[in-house]
Amino acid sequence: MHITIIGGGIAGLATAFYLEKRAREQGRDIQYSLLERSDRWGGMIATESVDGFLIEGGPDLLLTQKPAGIQLCEDLGLADRLISTNNDRQRTFLVRDGKLVAFPEDFSLVPVRFWSLATSPLYSFCGKVRMGLEVFVPRRRDEGDESLASFIRRRLGVEAVNIGGAMLAGIHSADAERLSMQCAFPMYVAMEQRYGSLIKGVRAMRKARASTGTAIFQTLVGGMGELVDTLIAGLDGDLRRGVAVGSVRKVGGGFEVVAGDEVIGTDAVVMATPAYVSADLVADFAPDLSLLLRGIRYVSTATVSLAYRKRDVEGQHDFEGFGFLSPKHEGRRITACTWVSTKLNFRAPDDGVLVRTFVGGAGQEDLVDLDDEALIALSREELEDLMGLTADPLFARIFRWRRGRPQFDVGHLERVAEMERLAAQVGGLFLTGSAYRGSAIPDCIVQAVDTVDRIFGEV
């Protein structure tokens, strides 16, 4: 049996890894080809080392509450390469009327302690009272999806939409009014149902985490690229880079995958490509599926990493914290900034400081098309204004992710279920990756494992 996996991002790579593993365990002879359009593996995972700095162009952290990412690292023998964020220096700021205001220490979306809410300058008196009343807000009875903004308004009040809501929407570069709660934050939906209150739920979760001592975020010493390099080094299949699949034809019980002049006959196809690419590839034999895939919106974003010499920034800012978020209504041209070298070790030399700004996303996509000089300039202007940072960086690295972030609009999971039904009707066709059931790396890995389960169940 031969399977073709299209797309060499984490979704395609993890599918290949677990396919090989399962075939080995079950003694099945399964051949596969993994085809990647660009000349490097990893898709949005893009790690570069420059003059002692380790730059992440895309993802930089694995959320440990979604254990599939850590599990894959362990399966690859990378457990001793995992590092946690420097939580003793964890403080996050929010841009508020042009100034950086710290989130209270133990509180992001909801307060864990009464005192941290009472003393926070982020909320008005009424906003605080409303938030404190969250414990009395009844559970939602309707099982349908709702937007992030609606969820937060209902549970925590209007003010929280512009604070905690902005923070959560930022993770997906999304508009809180459109973002599906069930797809993007199922944990909070489940928490409401289980505890009847987010405040109670977050407290219980923190207690459980404190007892296991697990950090919320981890990564690898060598950055996320280490995950990709290790995956590639261990895979035995037919791996090809620089091969763009132009079309897929359904032929008898199998498929023909066309890449340039080459036609690969195959029994099954896994599309680990962005939904709009998959939409084109299935258009001839599954037009209804193609239409649904095309309906998944994407937004464009960019990251700008700025590397400094420590002595050049001394006295300008202390970088005590993980960085800041800038909600849309503040009208800034960056949506966030991470103080990378505070957040993580092994990211800058001893005499270096590394920061990374985020540009674009819902409502600000045009900025991504600015040229490099303009992107660097706008990042520096914002950092000067907000942090007093005027030093010249040693260098800057820009990564643009055009149509890189899938948008999970309300009702997304229902549409995905329909896509999966239509794909199953074709037979031997599998959709996987960040467009469907969550876009974080662990979500992609969970879906890869599920795809392998379905392959073994079907073919």
Ligand SMILES: Cc1cc2nc3c(=O)[nH]c(=O)nc-3n(C[C@H](O)[C@H](O)[C@H](O)COP(=O)(O)OP(=O)(O)OC[C@H]3O[C@@H](n4cnc5c(N)ncnc54)[C@H](O)[C@@H]3O)c2cc1C
């Ligand atoms: C700036 C940024 C920060 C992020 N931070 C985090 C984070 O800290 N933690 C986290 O968990 N997630 C994070 N994410 C999200 C996460 O990185 C992505 O959702 C995930 O990497 C997507 O993986 P994927 O394999 O689904 O898609 P991709 O990585 O996009 O891979 C798809 C691949 O398909 C290839 N392809 C496309 N068309 C074809 C074709 N015709 N033929 C062959 N190949 C094709 C592409 O070249 C690409 O390599 C971040 C994303 C961004 C942009």
